[in-house]
Amino acid sequence: MASSLFILFLTFLAHFLPLSVLSATVLEDLATLTPPPDFITTITTNCLHNPLLRYCNNTTSSPMDIAEIFRSTIVASHLCNESKNPNCVESFPKIRIHNRPKTAALYLSFDFFWKYCPLTVIEIDLVNNSLKSEFPTNLLSCAQIRTLDLSYNQLTGSVPIQSLSRLTNLTHLNLSYNRFSEDDNEFLKRFNASSFIHSGLLPDVKRYKMKVLVLLIVFPIVVLLLSCCLGWLCLKRPDYLPRTCRRSHKFTSAMIDAATDEFSDQRLVGKSNGVDIYRGTLRDGTEAKIEVYTEKVSKAKRLEFEEECEAVLKLRHKNLVRVLGWCNSRNLRALVTEWTNGENVRTWLDSSLASSWRRRLRVVMGVLEGFSYLSEQWPEIAFDLNTSSVLLADDGQEPLVSRFKIGEGNNSSTNIFNFGLFLLEMITNLKPDEEQEDSERRYLEYIRVHCPDNAERVVDEKLKIEERTLEKVKEAITLGLMCTEKPPLRQPSFTQIYDTVVSLYESSSRHH
Numbered sequence: 001m002a003s004s005l006f007i008l009f010l011t012f013l014a015h016f017l018p019l020s021v022l023s024a025t026v027l028e029d030l031a032t033l034t035p036p037p038d039f040i041t042t043i044t045t046n047c048l049h050n051p052l053l054r055y056c057n058n059t060t061s062s063p064m065d066i067a068e069i070f071r072s073t074i075v076a077s078h079l080c081n082e083s084k085n086p087n088c089v090e091s092f093p094k095i096r097i098h099n100r101p102k103t104a105a106l107y108l109s110f111d112f113f114w115k116y117c118p119l120t121v122i123e124i125d126l127v128n129n130s131l132k133s134e135f136p137t138n139l140l141s142c143a144q145i146r147t148l149d150l151s152y153n154q155l156t157g158s159v160p161i162q163s164l165s166r167l168t169n170l171t172h173l174n175l176s177y178n179r180f181s182e183d184d185n186e187f188l189k190r191f192n193a194s195s196f197i198h199s200g201l202l203p204d205v206k207r208y209k210m211k212v213l214v215l216l217i218v219f220p221i222v223v224l225l226l227s228c229c230l231g232w233l234c235l236k237r238p239d240y241l242p243r244t245c246r247r248s249h250k251f252t253s254a255m256i257d258a259a260t261d262e263f264s265d266q267r268l269v270g271k272s273n274g275v276d277i278y279r280g281t282l283r284d285g286t287e288a289k290i291e292v293y294t295e296k297v298s299k300a301k302r303l304e305f306e307e308e309c310e311a312v313l314k315l316r317h318k319n320l321v322r323v324l325g326w327c328n329s330r331n332l333r334a335l336v337t338e339w340t341n342g343e344n345v346r347t348w349l350d351s352s353l354a355s356s357w358r359r360r361l362r363v364v365m366g367v368l369e370g371f372s373y374l375s376e377q378w379p380e381i382a383f384d385l386n387t388s389s390v391l392l393a394d395d396g397q398e399p400l401v402s403r404f405k406i407g408e409g410n411n412s413s414t415n416i417f418n419f420g421l422f423l424l425e426m427i428t429n430l431k432p433d434e435e436q437e438d439s440e441r442r443y444l445e446y447i448r449v450h451c452p453d454n455a456e457r458v459v460d461e462k463l464k465i466e467e468r469t470l471e472k473v474k475e476a477i478t479l480g481l482m483c484t485e486k487p488p489l490r491q492p493s494f495t496q497i498y499d500t501v502v503s504l505y506e507s508s509s510r511h512h
């Protein structure tokens with residue numbers, strides 16, 4: 001009786017046992033039931049009717065495994081019942097196990113069943129079973145399925161796109177709520193995005209929202225902050241910018257502030273009328289002399305100052321100090337020049353090196369050369385000529401005029417007057433006593449009284465001169481006095497001065 005039913009149903013359905021023969025759980029049935037004697041005949045008949053049945057794949061390399069085929073019919077019968085198909089005797093269209101992790105995992109483990117997956121199955125639905133494996137590829141033996149729903153599991157790894165795409169009838173796929181690794185594939189585009197909600201396969205909406213947030217809010221803020229930073233740097237500390245994007249000669253007051261340690265007294269090396277002189281260190285480590293003009297000036301004057309600074313920046317002469325830049329902001333005007341370690345002429349005059357007349361004339365010549373270059377290149381600029389502002393380079397030969405008078409305009413008569421004082425000081429090693437009132441007039445008066453007859457009285461004792469040279473020294477004193485003549489109409493011209501000094505210098509060489 002049982003065996004005839006077998007044949008009947010197997011013929012009909014082609015592959016599984018009638019429920020009536022099943023008595024216990026699937027595992028018990030697998031352990032106890034054995035194929036009936038006519039089982040081979042039954043499946044041979046089935047294969048004749050429908051050779052596409054998976055167990056009919058009978059080749060010499062893998063001949064039919066009758067026991068295995070029998071076991072798969074046992075699983076099929078149980079699974080059909082578990083899946084609540086309405087009439088497992090006649091059809092088995094759905095594999096459907098919801099919310100039953102243990103059952104689902106057990107059936108998934110029957111590889112021999114999936115190998116012979118019944119052709120009638122068109123839907124596989126294993127929703128919410130906490131499956132923790134990789135994608136269950138044995139399901140894909142059911143190549144005819146139209147629906148596959150694996151949502152609400154914990155599947156990991158990558159989706160076997162290649163195998164899935166061979167399921168040509170698959171129209172409804174749901175992999176949502178899993179943990180697959182993201183994969184961008186043409187195949188997945190066949191399906192609506194709702195097939196992959198929280199599956200790991202598509203960029204998460206949350207992550208997408210984060211990106212949008214970043215793009216719309218964080219990015220502009222960062223850009224804004226960066227521009228603020230950059231703007232601040234440009235305005236305040238361009239020395240922090242790369243060299244190529246700054247006007248390197250233009251110093252801001254913040255830069256001067258930093259270079260002079262906020263105008264600290266330790267940095268202050270000198271003061272003269274309207275100018276404070278600091279020894280500063282620029283951000284790149286360069287030492288610089290920073291002359292700060294303390295007088296407040298009008299806007300027009302500031303423009304003029306700027307123009308003159310632009311001009312002195314271009315000056316290049318061996319007897320003129322190199323200008324590095326300037327600052328011209330509303331509350332600070334300053335000129336930044338290179339720092340030179342050489343001593344100034346004032347202190348040099350007191351040293352034994354200054355005993356040579358020829359050497360002293362050499363210094364005067366150098367100053368005149370710088371003077372001449374300046375009056376040709378930029379006649380509006382004067383320099384603050386005195387023995388303290390002229391430095392000697394290390395070899396003690398070339399004088400370096402180190403202070404320009406910017407913003408005061410040039411006045412050739414004043415320049416010549418100052419040169420006269422400089423020349424006289426070079427000869428006498430005496431200078432106007434600044435403490436005294438009217439000091440320059442008194443000083444000049446004192447020299448005029450003694451010259452030319454008692455010139456020896458005013459000539460610096462340290463100066464080693466012979467009788468013949470004394471005449472030349474007197475000539476030089478006379479030139480100095482002429483330069484300091486007032487009214488200026490009686491001053492010699494610059495050319496006259498230059499020629500006289502050159503001829504004095506040349507004659508001094510003949511005596512040595």
Ligand SMILES: *[C@@H]1O[C@H](CO)[C@@H](O)[C@H](O)[C@H]1NC(C)=O
Nearest residue numbers: 043044047058059060063064
């Ligand atoms: C499988 O093939 C062998 C020969 O290769 C044949 O003897 C056997 O009958 C076949 N079985 C079925 C069920 O077709």
Ligand SMILES: *[C@@H]1O[C@H](CO)[C@@H](O)[C@H](O)[C@H]1NC(C)=O
Nearest residue numbers: 053054055057058059061062
């Ligand atoms: C038949 O069996 C062989 C080996 O087991 C397998 O490679 C092949 O895919 C099977 N063919 C079909 C149509 O199931």
Ligand SMILES: *[C@@H]1O[C@H](CO)[C@@H](O)[C@H](O)[C@H]1NC(C)=O
Nearest residue numbers: 019022023024078081082084
């Ligand atoms: C078939 O399923 C019903 C409930 O759906 C269950 O009561 C019955 O025991 C199952 N039969 C077998 C043989 O598993």
Ligand SMILES: *[C@@H]1O[C@H](CO)[C@@H](O)[C@H](O)[C@H]1NC(C)=O
Nearest residue numbers: 098099100101127128129152
């Ligand atoms: C999944 O199954 C659990 C019980 O196993 C149930 O509490 C939960 O509501 C189910 N979730 C969904 C989305 O079906």
Ligand SMILES: *[C@@H]1O[C@H](CO)[C@@H](O)[C@H](O)[C@H]1NC(C)=O
Nearest residue numbers: 142143144145166167168169
């Ligand atoms: C897809 O369905 C058609 C019609 O139902 C069927 O003929 C075909 O064999 C199926 N494709 C696969 C791969 O099973």
Ligand SMILES: *[C@@H]1O[C@H](CO)[C@@H](O)[C@H](O)[C@H]1NC(C)=O
Nearest residue numbers: 172174190191192193194195
């Ligand atoms: C995607 O599927 C959902 C539900 O299945 C549907 O409401 C929606 O319209 C579909 N969207 C597209 C673009 O097909």
Ligand SMILES: *[C@@H]1O[C@H](CO)[C@@H](O)[C@H](O)[C@H]1NC(C)=O
Nearest residue numbers: 151173174176192194195197
């Ligand atoms: C897939 O399952 C999720 C969760 O149940 C659902 O929100 C979504 O609409 C489903 N997608 C499709 C294409 O059925």
